[in-house]
Amino acid sequence: MTTPLPPPKKKDPVARTRMPAQPPGNRSREAQGLTAMAAVGRFALQTCADCGQVQYPPRQICGQCLGDDLPWRDVDPSGSLIAETKLHHANDLFFRDRVPWRLGVVGMDAGPSVVAHLAEDCRQGDRVKLSLNLDRGGHAVMNARPETPGPNQMDDMQLRELSMDPKDRRVLIVNGKTELALALAQGFKAAGAREIFVGHAEPWKASASLEAIRGMAGVTLFPLDVTDTDSVGELAAVLGGKVEILINNSYHLRPGGAVDRMDMNVSREEMDIHYFGLLRLAGTFGPAMRGRGADGEHGACAWVNVLSAYAQVNNPAFGTYSASQAAARSLAQCLRAEMAPGGVRVVNAYVGPLDDEWHQMVPPPKLGPDTVAGRIIKALQQGHEDLAIGAVAEEIAERLAENPKEIEREIKL
C-alpha cells in the first residue's frame, strides 16, 4: 500500500528552501518523440512500418529490420514487473535529494523490456501498467504502477514528482468572474486543494459566479486586474510565496476580425488581457513559484494557461481574439522554458467554444464549465502539459497535425 501523503506544514521561516535541481535531461531527437506523447498523455512508441516491431528506446532505424519508417503508434501499456530495485545513493543532485528511489524492469506485453520508475506498491511478478510522464525537467520517463490502483496511489512520492496533483496545494485562479472560475474552484476543492485564492477585477461590475465563489469555504478573494501592472505586483507580493498552482483563466472575447471589424480599442483590450496580462503575471508570480519548485512534497508545480483552440489556427469570426491567444501561446512557450529550471510545468489547455454569452451565435458542440475544469484538474493529476478540451479543440489538433493548410482554409468551427 502507498504511504499516505503527510499533511502540509507551515513553512519554517529560517530553514533554507530546497533548491530545484533538475533530473538528467539529455535526450536524442528521436527520444523527444516520447516527450511529445507524454505531453498529451498518450502511451505511444515507435512501431516499425515494415516489420511491426515495437521499439524502445527510440532510435533512427528499426533494431530488427533496419527499416527507417518508424511512426509513433499507441501501444498496450500493460506488462509484468521482471525486477525491482531501490536506489539508495545517487551522485545526480535531483535523485540525491530524493533517495530512496524505486526502479524496475517491466516486460511489456507489446514486446520491449523497459526500465521504469516504480510505484511503492509494485512487487516483482506483479502485473503493471506503464505510462509516459514528464519529469521535473520536462522530459519523458517511463513510469510503472499496479494494474489495479491501490489506496492512496496518487500520494506516491515518486508519482507526485511526475504529476501536479492539486491535493494539499494552494491554487490561484486569476479571474473569478467567469462560470469556469466557479467550476474550477469547486473542482480544486473536491481534488483536495489546501487553499484556493481567487482574483477579481472591476469590483463595481457584479458577477454571479464571483458571488457563488465568495460563499465557498476555504476560498479567499483578492483584487487582481491583469491589465494593471501594480495590481498584479501587489498580489504577487502577498501570495507569490504561497501559490503552488496558478490558473491563468483571463478571458476577453469579442467577435470580429481585421477587415470586417477594424477596432483598435477592442483589439488592444484583447492583447492587454491575454498577452500583456500573462506577461505581468509571469514577471511577478514566475520568480517566486520557480524558486519553490522543490519546496517539499507541496512545492510549486504548475502554471496553467486556459487558451482558446484558436490560438493554434485563426478563426476569422474571432480573428483578433485568436491573434491575441496566439500571442499568449507563444509567450507561454517562453514561460515554459523559463520555469523549467524550477521544475514548474507550464500547462496549456486549448479550449473549444464555451457555452457562454460570447458564443451565442456559435452552433453546438459548446463546452460547459464543469467539463473544462474537470479536464484541467485531471491533466494536473496525470501530469500532462498540453491538452485539447472538447470536440472542436481535438479536431483542430488532429487537422493541424494532418494538414495545416486544410484547416486554415476550411475552419468553420
Place this chain on the structure above:
Amino acid sequence: MSDATDGGLLSQLLGGITGGGIRVVDLTMTLQPDVPTIVMPPEFGQSWPFRMEEISKYDHRGPFCYWNNLSCGEHTGTHFDAPIHWVSGKDLPENATDTIPVEKFLAHACVIDCSAQADADPDFLLTQDMIETWEDEHGKIPARSWLLMRTDWSLKTDPVAYMNMAADGAHTPGPHEDLIPWLIEDRDVIGFGCEAVGTDAGQAGHFNMPYPCHYHMHGNNRFGLPALTNLDALPPQGAVLITPPLKIRQGSGSPTRVLALVES
C-alpha cells in the same frame, strides 16, 4: 497698464492667494488604477481605465529620473466634458478641447448642497423648484456660472459604493431632465458639475430623454465637470473655478486638475 507687481488687479489676486484672503481648493480626485470609468454595455466601445507603466526609477532604465507612461480614456477621473462629446454638440463651433476659447476655463460657481437628499436616496434628482428655493436664500445664479451639485458622493472611496451598479444600471444622483433646459435658457449656466462618475444621474439612460444633461448642455455648447471632490469646501456663491482641459486635437474632454478660488 498694471502688472502683477504694482498693486494692479493681478497683484491683488496673487496677494490674496499668497498672503491670505483667497483659498485655493483642489476639487480633483487622484488618478490611480482603481478609479472607475463609466460602464457601457459590453458590446459597445469601452473607455480605457487609468494605467501607469514606469519608464524608469533611478535604475538601469534611467539612472537619473523617475517617470511614467500613462494611458486612459478622455473621460477618466475628474474631467472636463466638451460639447463635441455628445452627438447634439458635434457640429457646434469651438466645441472641442483645442478650440474652446480659453477664457471659458475660468468661471464663477454656484454650489447647491444635495448631500442629505443623496444620502437618503441614491437616485435623487435635482429639480428647478429646489434651485429656486436655493436662490431665495443665496441669490440668483449669475449668467455664465457653473452649477455644481454637491452630494458628498465623492466621499465614497470604495469603487463599488461609488459606482453603485445594479442589474438595472447605476444608482447615483444627478439633475432632473426638466432642469437642464431651464438652466440653459433661464440661467445661462456655463455647465453642470457634480461628484458622481458622469453629469447625468445613474438611471438617466432610462429617462424619456436619455442622458438629458449631456444632450442639452453639449447641444447648447455648455460643458460638464463630473467626478469633482471637496465641493463641501465651497460657498454657495462666490467661488471661481479654473478648469482647463488638456489641449487635445478635437478632444472630447480630458482629465482636468480643477481648482477653485474662494474668498475667505
